Amino acid sequence: MRRLLLALLFAVLVVAGGPVPQAGAHPxxxxxxxxxxxxxxxxxxxxxxxxxxxxxxxxxxxxxxxxxxxxxxxxxxxxxxxxxxxxxxxxxxxxxxxxxxxxxxxxxxxxxxxxxxxxxxxxxxxxxxxxxxxxxxxxxxxxxxxxxxxxxxxxxxxxxxxxxxxxxxxxxxxxxxxxxSWLRGFATTAGLGVGHVGEGADHLLFLLMLLIPAPLVAVGGRWRAAPSARRSVVRVVHVVTAFAAGHSLTLALAAAGVINLPTRPVETLIALSIAVSAVHAIRPLVARGEVLIAAGFGLVHGLAFASLIGELGLDRGALVSTLLGFNLGIELTQLLVVALMMPSLVALARTAVYPAFRIGVALVGLVFSVSWMLERATLTSLDPFEGIQIWLVGHPLLVAATVAALAVVAHRVTPLTPQAERTAGDRVQGTGGPPGAGAGQGVA
Structure with a gap:
């Protein structure tokens, strides 16, 4: 009886034109x-x-x-x-x-x-x-x-x-x-710009390395506290503007097909840009070096941004709109990072904790960048810090809140004395005596 039922089932499937069931068969x-x-x-x-x-x-x-x-x-x-x-x-x-x-x-x-x-x-x-x-x-x-x-x-x-x-x-x-509508497409490309930077640990780390010395000024080859918060804000504006100008130029040229470089060398140069900016954050390489680094390596970051634009297969009608929207998204993300981090960094720079904080964060950035360079140059097969980087990028508000809390505690426990701040300001303005005078005061 059982065999008869199976035979009837088989006959029905054949007559109906259906496939005979097979183990592991694909649709x-x-x-x-x-x-x-x-x-x-x-x-x-x-x-x-x-x-x-x-x-x-x-x-x-x-x-x-x-x-x-x-x-x-x-x-x-x-x-x-x-x-x-x-x-x-x-x-x-x-x-x-x-x-x-x-x-x-x-x-x-x-x-x-x-x-x-x-x-x-x-x-x-x-x-x-x-x-x-x-x-x-x-x-x-x-x-x-x-x-x-x-x-x-x-x-x-x-x-x-x-x-x-x-x-x-x-x-x-x-x-x-x-x-x-055009506006909907423009908003979508702006969202791509926000996501590309917001999810890119290397771009965010490069920006952070540039912001760390922004509340300071280079005096005699060392970092000192800036004479005022206004001076710090101006320096941040210069850094962000220089980076925007650099990446916007190469983004436009690459998207238009004028420049076309392989992805791997570009990504390796981005890792190098983080290493250079981290070293500069530890010890100034040149006066206003963060502005020069932002502009110079911004050209390289623009090539990386253009790789995503190239994947969209744009025609000429949408190219300009996409570039404008994508760039707007990048700038909005940068401004958000500045708004989250800069007040805390300026406050920390007015405390005795900032030298250790600045050097510690810069060293972490240097280690990450070297690891990226080795991987992207195919000298190593993996990045051992990838898990940490993903976690940090995935929790930006927690990172910002931690730095803000550190700034509040440090400002109450170890603030710079008014005399130390005045000494740093006098040195910047050239009225504080010889470079060696007052060593150890106002060091940031």
Whole structure:
């Protein structure tokens, strides 16, 4: 009886056209249509699983034949089954590029670049008609996805939006290309800038190394307390402005294709910039060196920022808006870091604790930067401090609160005497006698 039931089950599956269950079997492969919405055209690609395509066209296809003997036939077949119609009921021009074979989810796919152009050159809402493979295979599915649309804030793979699924019963989908606005895309790119800096331990550490000596002034090759809080604020403004000018210049040049450097050397130079700024925080390399370091190495950081812009596949229409938005996000993040850290650093600089704090933090930054340099130069296989760095970046408010609490305690326990502060101010203004006078007072 049991064998009879199993036989009947097997017969039902065969008659219904269903697959026989197998241990560890994978789901049937699907097709995909990926769309990039531009101002004047829609680009993207069509991904066709070769095994399903072979069934649909009734041919024995292989990875070699789809690019060889069957190449012309398959391209014409695919083009016949893709169409686009605008709101005005006029058909768009559909063009397929040269096909390639790519392994996707373990299955060989024939991939065609896709371009669709409206008659008036203005992309708005349209209906995409598609029945490649599904016109023959009832069970086949085609997933349609928008992976880029600036006006709706879809810029990266993580933002991709699934439009729907084509199958035997649904062979058209409406694509909302007229929704969204320039402001939404601009806000999204600004958010990318905020996230890129906010999640980048190296960029944040570089900025912190530049801020540590900002409340101080270099006198006789040593750090001394600045004559006033106003002087400290001015120095911070100079540092932030210099860094912004440096990274903005190379960001624009790299995004426009004028500069193109490999990622690894750029990332290694960023680690070097942190090392240099950390050494400068311990002992001034040159007067106003943090401004020079911010401007010079800001050029390098701009190249790193541009790598993300390059991944977005922007066209000229969105390039300027993206650069402005991305830069705005970077600057907002920098200002937030300054607002969180600078009041505490200025207060700490007026205490006897600051020399130890400054040198300790700078040494940590130096160790991190050297570790990054070794890893990025492929001299080591991993960064042993990665866990600590991730934790610190993930808890910025806790870090800022800890420094603020230290500033409050230090200001009450070990403040600099008024005479020490006046001595430091006199030295900066050149009225405090020879450089060696009053050694040990006002040292920060």
């Amino acid at each position: 049937m492969s699907t097709s995909a249509v990926l769309l990039d919405l531009r101002d004047d055209r829609v680009e993207g690609e069509v991904q066709l699983p070769v095994d399903r395509l072979a069934v649909a066209v009734h041919r024995d296809l292989t990875r070699d034949s789809v690019l060889g003997t069957d190449r012309t036939f398959l391209r014409r077949y695919t083009a016949r089954h893709i169409g686009a119609v605008g709101k005005d009921e006029r058909s768009w021009q559909v063009t397929l590029g040269t096909g390639t074979v790519r392994t996707i989810d373990g299955t060989a796919h024939l991939v065609y670049p896709l371009t669709m152009r409206p008659p008036d050159g203005n992309v708005t809402d349209f209906v995409l008609r598609y029945d490649v493979i599904v016109e023959e295979l009832l069970t086949h599915k085609v997933i349609a996805t928008v992976r880029y649309d600036f006006d709706r804030g879809i810029l990266r793979t993580d933002d991709a939006e699934t439009l729907g699924v084509f199958d035997f019963s649904a062979k058209s989908l409406e694509v909302p290309a007229g929704e969204g």
